[in-house]
Amino acid sequence: MKTNNPTQQAAVTTADKVFEQIQHAIVEGEIESGTKISEPELAKRYQISRSTLREALNRLEKCHLIERKPNVGSRVVNCSIEGLLELYITREALEGMACRQAAENMTDDEISHMQEMLKAHAEMQELKDGVAYYQEEGNLDFHYKVILGSHNKQLIELICGQLYHLVRMYRCQFGMNSPRASRAFDEHANIIRAIADRDGELAEILMRRHIAASRKNIENKIAKEITTNGQKNIQLIKS
Amino acid sequence: MKTNNPTQQAAVTTADKVFEQIQHAIVEGEIESGTKISEPELAKRYQISRSTLREALNRLEKCHLIERKPNVGSRVVNCSIEGLLELYITREALEGMACRQAAENMTDDEISHMQEMLKAHAEMQELKDGVAYYQEEGNLDFHYKVILGSHNKQLIELICGQLYHLVRMYRCQFGMNSPRASRAFDEHANIIRAIADRDGELAEILMRRHIAASRKNIENKIAKEITTNGQKNIQLIKS
DNA sequence: ATTTAAAAAATTGTCGACAATAATACTTAG
DNA sequence: CTAAGTATTATTGTCGACAATTTTTTAAAT
Numbered sequence: 001m002k003t004n005n006p007t008q009q010a011a012v013t014t015a016d017k018v019f020e021q022i023q024h025a026i027v028e029g030e031i032e033s034g035t036k037i038s039e040p041e042l043a044k045r046y047q048i049s050r051s052t053l054r055e056a057l058n059r060l061e062k063c064h065l066i067e068r069k070p071n072v073g074s075r076v077v078n079c080s081i082e083g084l085l086e087l088y089i090t091r092e093a094l095e096g097m098a099c100r101q102a103a104e105n106m107t108d109d110e111i112s113h114m115q116e117m118l119k120a121h122a123e124m125q126e127l128k129d130g131v132a133y134y135q136e137e138g139n140l141d142f143h144y145k146v147i148l149g150s151h152n153k154q155l156i157e158l159i160c161g162q163l164y165h166l167v168r169m170y171r172c173q174f175g176m177n178s179p180r181a182s183r184a185f186d187e188h189a190n191i192i193r194a195i196a197d198r199d200g201e202l203a204e205i206l207m208r209r210h211i212a213a214s215r216k217n218i219e220n221k222i223a224k225e226i227t228t229n230g231q232k233n234i235q236l237i238k239s
Numbered sequence: 240m241k242t243n244n245p246t247q248q249a250a251v252t253t254a255d256k257v258f259e260q261i262q263h264a265i266v267e268g269e270i271e272s273g274t275k276i277s278e279p280e281l282a283k284r285y286q287i288s289r290s291t292l293r294e295a296l297n298r299l300e301k302c303h304l305i306e307r308k309p310n311v312g313s314r315v316v317n318c319s320i321e322g323l324l325e326l327y328i329t330r331e332a333l334e335g336m337a338c339r340q341a342a343e344n345m346t347d348d349e350i351s352h353m354q355e356m357l358k359a360h361a362e363m364q365e366l367k368d369g370v371a372y373y374q375e376e377g378n379l380d381f382h383y384k385v386i387l388g389s390h391n392k393q394l395i396e397l398i399c400g401q402l403y404h405l406v407r408m409y410r411c412q413f414g415m416n417s418p419r420a421s422r423a424f425d426e427h428a429n430i431i432r433a434i435a436d437r438d439g440e441l442a443e444i445l446m447r448r449h450i451a452a453s454r455k456n457i458e459n460k461i462a463k464e465i466t467t468n469g470q471k472n473i474q475l476i477k478s
Numbered sequence: 479a480t481t482t483a484a485a486a487a488a489t490t491g492t493c494g495a496c497a498a499t500a501a502t503a504c505t506t507a508g
Numbered sequence: 509c510t511a512a513g514t515a516t517t518a519t520t521g522t523c524g525a526c527a528a529t530t531t532t533t534t535a536a537a538t
Binding site: 038039050072 | 518519
């Protein structure tokens with residue numbers, strides 16, 4: 001259950017632990033998208049009281065994985081194509097700005113560290129060519145490093161603490177781990193170069209293009225899946 | 240206690256009501272920035288149990304007005320100059336994108352409604368020249384309309400549901416209601432024109448400049464306050 | 479007098495029970 | 509048989525009490 005998320009600190013309280021478990025279950029699709037959540041049932045399943053379950057639910061709501069209505073209950077968010085589009089538009093805005101800030105605020109050490117990471121990824125790409133998991137992990141590592149490099153707590157919290165859980169959920173549910181490996185790698189390299197040049201304006205533009213390309217890639221894949229097996233994914237479209 | 244916030248729906252549960260009260264108290268500075276929150280004390284003050292108070296605290300945490308550490312407690316966020324800068328940088332990214340989306344997605348009706356609103360503000364500006372409250376309210380109305388016009392639920396939730404509470408807090412605490420009235424009005428007019436022209440790119444640029452200008456305005460005001468009465472605001476600087 | 483260790487107090491986290499609200503099943507009228 | 513209204517059931521919201529942890533106070537030793 002490696003999330004790699006740098007803002008997710010070690011769970012100390014039991015509510016935190018259960019939160020992580022449910023979060024994982026939702027992201028991986030074990031609890032289906034759109035499902036109504038029964039507090040008594042979940043409390044029993046995780047062997048905790050309803051109070052601490054509700055505490056966990058609050059965290060889940062905070063990272064937009066569930067939605068609550070007063071006096072009615074919670075449901076897991078619905079993965080729709082519009083939702084995916086909105087999420088990536090938001091990412092484009094936030095990560096673009098984070099990248100600009102990274103170009104301005106990253107220390108030289110941080111930059112060289114990121115360059116080394118890229119080099120390591122390049123070697124790994126050659127070694128384990130086609131192995132999806134490492135690609136995806138490398139992709140996440142890169143984005144996290146840039147975001148943290150912005151040194152902007154507000155941006156870091158919003159992107160890593162909230163949006164990225166949803167991003168991972170969409171990736172999992174739409175079977176989109178490890179997208180367009182080699183292409184993305186080059187884009188990463190260009191972004192790092194802009195950051196190293198302290199060119200914030202260019203860095204922002206490149207990051208925005210990078211995310212937009214990633215979005216279009218997912219959109220295409222979904223469109224293709226719809227044409228090939230029309231049945232299975234119909235609920236995704238009309239939801 | 241008019242917040243004008245379009246995402247804040249009518250409080251039905253008592254936890255919601257208390258949340259709104261404490262929120263107001265924090266934003267207006269009645270509960271001082273940086274204060275440690277005592278759950279037993281607050282529960283007694285608002286005549287509710289600790290459980291429902293904790294529910295309210297969760298909402299406050301969600302809009303970044305308090306910060307919690309496990310097994311230690313909550314404190315009201317600290318208003319620092321760096322925090323203000325980070326907040327406005329984030330706004331620049333999010334509202335800029337929202338404005339671009341508004342140019343693409345707003346209906347013609349929404350646009351003409353916004354134009355009428357601007358006209359009304361212009362008249363009000365002539366009538367009650369110098370009256371701060373109306374200015375600020377008009378400013379908020381404008382921004383909310385643009386954000387909602389993006390038709391992007393993710394953006395709307397992030398900006399209106401989370402960031403704007405912090406924005407209002409900073410405005411109150413630093414005594415920055417009604418900033419640079421006439422200047423802002425012209426900027427609003429230009430932004431609306433870009434939206435009406437369906438020029439998303441220009442709309443985004445103008446909104447980003449508008450927010451950046453607002454940020455610099457506040458920074459200047461703070462800098463001036465520091466030089467004039469050096470004592471009173473020292474805690475703002477070093478925090 | 480200062481620092482360390484232990485004890486006491488206070489605070490947060492968790493639990494089970496009750497109250498208020500919403501969803502479901504049933505009854506009755508048309 | 510359908511539909512509306514009522515009664516029942518289930519779910520969520522709220523409460524007070526106990527457990528676990530942290531902070532403060534007190535005591536002792538260097």
